[in-house]
Structures are given as structure tokens and as C-alpha cells.
Amino acid sequence: MDEIQKKLNAPSKASREDVIGRIISYTCIAVIIALVVSILYFITSRGIATFTTNHVSLWQFLTGKQWNPGTLSANGQPQVGALPMIVTSFSVTILAALVATPFAIAVALFMTDIAPKTGAKFLQPVIELLVGIPSVVYGFIGLTVVVPFIRHLFGGTGSGILAGTIVLFVMVLPTISSLAVDALRAVPTYFRSASLALGATRFQTIYKVLLRAAMPRLLTAVIFGMARAFGEALAVQMVIGNAVLMPHNLVTPTSTLTSQLTTNIGNTIMGTLPNNALWSLALILLLMSLVFNLLIRYIGKRGEIKS
């Protein structure tokens, strides 16, 4: 009896392992949280310095069209209008998503419902390959193939939103496709059988049952693609033209938030206005990715398939 009583009250190897395991997990979590918080703090503190120490008005920053952080304008204010970059960033993102979505959904439907075997055999590796190609390669192809082609068709330099859209289209296509495949596979098979057994055609089943049931997750897939397009820097930088000008059409050189950052971050001195202004651009990017994340969570929560 005494023996058992003693064991009941004493720690054992197993109970000590529990404690150690818990300590390790909490340490890892703490490190990750600290990292995220310090990144957020760093970007935010740098990003708002433009407005606090350099006294640029937020309104002017968001709506101004002149980007020339080194010089002062006529009224003595530094010229840091980010509107052209914001407009270009959103344009390439939305256009790329618009063009890529129908293709991605078609690819996904082919892989899940039209020819699952061929799809898994040939398309899956192709999509995985597309994901794995480094963005600099996409940018290089864009620069040597797409830009000259556009130049030939429309004149001008060939760089601009159109070239950016085409390159981003290829880059987000596999992202959206593979997530759309997951979305369609998550639709229970019995929805398909139910629809077919009622005499609905394959097209009606796909259009009215499958896509309807998968809609929230398909939207999530598109937003993931948009987040990727919005944050892509290198490939876009190579084809967009990198002139901070308001885009008048799809084929004039312009600049996105990310391309401006990668182009100029090495050419400015820490703590000066030109440097702070770039951090403000980074802050906009950060806030946008936060918005994309919140959207994904919101849609994901509303659209869980209940069964």
C-alpha cells in the first residue's frame, strides 16, 4: 500500500517529459511571437516616421502623384505621393487575378471531375513545377519575351501594367489552381451522385452544385493568389518599367509598391526622408497583406461545408 501511495505522489519519467515538452513548445511559440511583433514594430515605427518626424501629411502621401523624395516641391513639402504605385499595385493584382481565375478553375475542374486520372498524372507535376520556378526566372522571361512582344504590338517601351499582369498571371495560376483543386475535392462525392441521379447533366452538376458548394473556398484561393501577386517584387520589377508615373494605360512604364522598394532601398540612407518614405510603402504592403488575411479568414469561416 505504502509503495503505491508513494508512487502516486512522486513525479515519474513520464510526468517530467510532459513538463519538458511543454517548456520547449512554449519557448518556440514565444520566439515566433517575439519575431512577428518586432517585425511589425520595426516596419510600423519606420513607416510612420515619414509622417511624424518629416511632417508629411498622410493625405498627401496617399493621394499625391509626384514621387521625388530627394527634392522639395514649390510649397516646401517633400514630394512623396505614393498614389501611382498604389494604383499600379492594385491594377496588376486585380487584372492578374481576373485573368488567372477562369483558367485556374478550368484546370482544377479538369483535374478533379473531368479527367481525374490524366489530371493527376500530367497536370499535377506541371503545376508543382510552375510553383517551384524562382520568380527571377519568370521576370527574365517576361523581360526577354513579353516586353519585346508588347513593344512590337503597341509601341513604346513595352514595360508597364500589361507586362506585369502577364507575368503575374503565370505566377499566380498554379497557386490559385492548386487551392481550387483542394476546394473542389472538399465537395463531398455524394453531392455529385445526388445531382447526377436526378438527371442533371455533368455541366449542370459542375456549374450549379460543385462550384456553388466550393464557392467560399474558391474565393479564398483567388485571394491567396492576389496576396501573392500583390507581394511579388522581383519579377514585376523587371517588367514594369520602374518609373513612378501615374499609369495612363496598360503599356506605359510605371512602378508598383514592391518594385519601388526593391529598386531603391539600397540607395537611401537610414533615417532620411527618402528612406522613411520607402518604409511607409512597406507599411502599406504590410497592412494590405493583413487585409488579405482577414478576408481569407472571414470567407473561410462563413463558408465551411456543413454536413
Next chain:
Amino acid sequence: MEAYDLNQTHIIIPPEEIALSTKQLQVYYGHNQQPSMTNASLSFPRFQITALIGASGSGKSTYLRALNRMNDRIARVDGEIRYRGTNINSPKVNVYEVRKHIGMVFQKPNPFAKSISENITFALKAAGITNRQELSNRVETSLKEAALWDEVKDSLNKSALSLSGGQQQRLCIARAIAMKPDILLLDEPASALDPISTTKLEVTLKELTKKYTIIIVTHNMEQASRISTYTAFFHLGHVLEYDQTEKIFQTPEIQATHDYVTGNFG
């Protein structure tokens, strides 16, 4: 398991008018040389309930799914399925038309994640019916036929997924009969339901024989004897016996059937 002689069979042809029949129906899955369903030749009388019984893996569900071509793209089906003088197993036949006349209800209640009325109008709209009056009439009559109307008439716009399992299954039946089919195929429709829902479902099915021919796969032998007029016994992909239900359960001709219905099987 005791080895029964699969070639010794007792299969009758009912004297009533025949709604659907199969000749030498064989089903092959994948690249199997061995059919999962061998030489099934059965005739189903009109406006009666026919039960298909047998152990798991005996091929009865496979056979049932072949009848309205639900095995298309899943398995190869050889042989003949006669419906209204046409062999509907021919690739030339319009499979969507076949399914409009031969409806199916599955083991697991599978309503769409739509409202109750949309679940019923889905197939009607897909078939090209757009008149709203016609649609709402069909919703009402089919729900009444499926004995669900009184329970849901005030909540037709509620999600079908908010219904209980038994109600969902009757909704699936309502959805199938809204298409005004000739024949209803039911694949263990009560296996996911509690006893009370099962009884309700059985009463509903009995009522439906006034207008429909019903073929039902069931694991529940009491259920088969309660509701069906004819019963077929399946074993290892073969139909061993087909006769009036009473005969099957009381004086079967085949040893395997006898062992199965008395519970001395395997």
C-alpha cells in the same frame, strides 16, 4: 464461410406487368477480369416493392447502381437493361433521360446545402422547368407524397441541412419523385436512421407504390419482409434466388438463402 454452389439458382419471372428487367447483367470494376456482378437476370413488377438482400459485398448495391447508369465512368457494365422496350444500357441511350425516369435515393441522406424547396426545384430547373407556379406545385405535391409536407411547410426556405436524418432522407425521396420518375431505386435508405424514422420511411414507401415501382437494397431482413412483394437474394456477385418475399423467407429453394434468412450464414 460455407461454399455454396453458385450455379444452382431459383429465379422466377413475376406474372405481373414488368417495369424493368435485366438480362445477363455483368459489372466489372477497374481492370478486373472477374466481374463483381455476374449474369444477373431479374424482372421487376410494376407498382410493387422489390427487395434486394444479401451480405455486404454480395453485389446488390453494384447491381442497383447499374440500373440507372450510376456506374458510368466507374465500372464497365455488360448485358441488357430493358425499360419500355429499350435497352438503356446501350451507349447510344441518353443517360440523363434514363435518370429522369429512374430516380435514386442513396444510403446516406445527401441533400444539397440549399434550402428545402431549392433541393426539390434543382433537378426540375435543370430539366428546363421555369414556371414558378409549376415549380411550387411540384414542391408541394412531392413533399406530400414523401410525407414530409406537414413537418416543413412553414420552413421551405430553411436550409435542408437543418432537418433531422429521417427528414433529410424523405426530402431526398421527395426530390427524386418531383421528377415524376417511373421507378425509384433505394440503396439502403434506412441504414442511417433510427427505428422511428425507419418506420415512417417504410409507411411512406408503401404509399408510394400506388404511383411508382420501387427497388430497394436493404440489410434489414425484417424490413424486406415487411414492405416488399418480391425479394432477390444476392451472394458473391450472383443472384441465387428470386421469388415472392413470403416464399424467400419461409420456404426458400436454395440452401444459401435458407441459411441467410435464418441467420446461420457464414
